[in-house]
Amino acid sequence: xxxxxxxxxxxxxxxxxxxxxxxxxxxxxxxxxxxxxxxxxxxxxxxxxxxxxxxxxxxxxxxxxxxxxxxxxxxxxxxxxxxxxxxxxxxxxxxxxxxxxxxxxxxxxxxxxxxxxxxxxxxxxxxxxxxxxxxxxxxxxxxxxxxxxxxxxxxxxxxxxxxxxxxxxxxxxxxxxxxxxxxxxxxx
Numbered sequence: 001x002x003x004x005x006x007x008x009x010x011x012x013x014x015x016x017x018x019x020x021x022x023x024x025x026x027x028x029x030x031x032x033x034x035x036x037x038x039x040x041x042x043x044x045x046x047x048x049x050x051x052x053x054x055x056x057x058x059x060x061x062x063x064x065x066x067x068x069x070x071x072x073x074x075x076x077x078x079x080x081x082x083x084x085x086x087x088x089x090x091x092x093x094x095x096x097x098x099x100x101x102x103x104x105x106x107x108x109x110x111x112x113x114x115x116x117x118x119x120x121x122x123x124x125x126x127x128x129x130x131x132x133x134x135x136x137x138x139x140x141x142x143x144x145x146x147x148x149x150x151x152x153x154x155x156x157x158x159x160x161x162x163x164x165x166x167x168x169x170x171x172x173x174x175x176x177x178x179x180x181x182x183x184x185x186x187x188x
Contacts, residue, residue: 011038011045015056021047036064103153107146 012024013035023030038045039061047056069076076084087096 011043013045013047013060014050015047015060016050021060022050032060032064032067035060039064103150106149110145 013030014022014024016022021030021032021035022028023034035045035047045057047060048054049056068074084096087093090096
């Protein structure tokens, strides 16, 4: 999970057979909550199996997501999770992963930009409670903006798909396919 661009090596966390996680930087055992804090702090780290050396970073991150989803405010609906599962083994699996990653990055960029723009304007006049209330009022507007973005993305994707189909048809016009009229041959 290398998100920083510094020359420092990623922090190494070793997972032992007894399921304990050992942070080699602090020379102490840590918990999933500690790893979650590393994520929140944008710290670069890797979790390796202490015995085999296998990279377990993704499975640890998935454990954290599972704990968060099991809590009081899940991010994904059961329908969304079922849709994600349906993409595994599907031809679109790679596209789905890239799509989700890019869209999460767009959302993070929007969040960063909103924070930058509002920092000088609002922080002088509002305390933390007022800031929370303001963000709660902005949630419907942000959701509407994201819905528009998703609809635009869907429209662009469908246009791209149509263009690819047309290009494929044009590329293979000389080949006879079942159900397609043969080009270049005259009907008798």
